[in-house]
Amino acid sequence: MTLHPSRSVASATCKALRRYNASAQSVACRLGQPVRQLSTSLARNSEAAEAVESATEQQVRPRWSYTPERMKGPGFSINVVKDRSRTVWHNNEDPAKLDAMYNRLLGSKGDRMLPDEIKWLAITHKSFDQGRRGFNTRLAYFGRLIVSLETTRHIIVAPVTARDPPRDPFGREPFQHSALANIDKLNTRQPIDVVSKEKLAKLAVDVGLPEVVRWKPRMPENLDASGMTVVLNTALFAIIGAISLQHGAEVAQQVVREKILRRLGA
Structure with a gap:
């Protein structure tokens, strides 16, 4: 008979482990306590529980009110701040105040x-x-x-106010047609003349933006040197872009005509 010492050792070890587990379970049953099973998935279970807990906490808080945890840095900044007073700036966090601004702007x-x-x-x-x-760059x-x-x-x-055509020394009259009446209007007036940055910024101030x-x-x-005029213009444009994506182009065009152009005196 050929001897296999490795197999005999392995079988003896397995038998000893079975006897130990059986005795441990019998003792645990007599004591009335459950048997604790050792598993390598304990760490994974704890991580999953923490992930579920953090996800539940994020669902309670609205997305706009906090910075995502994975986007936070190591806790320090590499930028050297020369004036500490310029790092202090408080923004609005009251939804009621924001809703009041939208009501003043959109009715x-x-x-x-x-x-x-x-x-x-x-x-x-x-x-x-x-x-x-x-941020609102793409919406703007x-x-x-x-x-x-x-x-x-x-x-x-x-409509254009009627003006007398210039007199021709030879007595000729230019050709007039209703389809051609609007061609030259953009030569005398551009959109930037109607909705300039300054006018839009004043409108934004009036509605409390x-x-x-x-x-x-x-x-x-x-604030003016920091670019507040551009920031207010960007916010107004972003609101119009968001309305168009939410309700369609027709609603957005109506808002532009009634809530912006009419207020600017266009």
């Missing part, structure tokens, strides 16, 4: 035109929280195109 029930998350995103500049909560680009298109259309269809817009000025003691 009654204007705060219901957009979801809560989009309402905060539209007034968030990329300088706020280093852009980690989202889309909204700027809508405002420019609607302003151009308004200039073209606006500076009190709710989220941004971080470079110089809190001088």
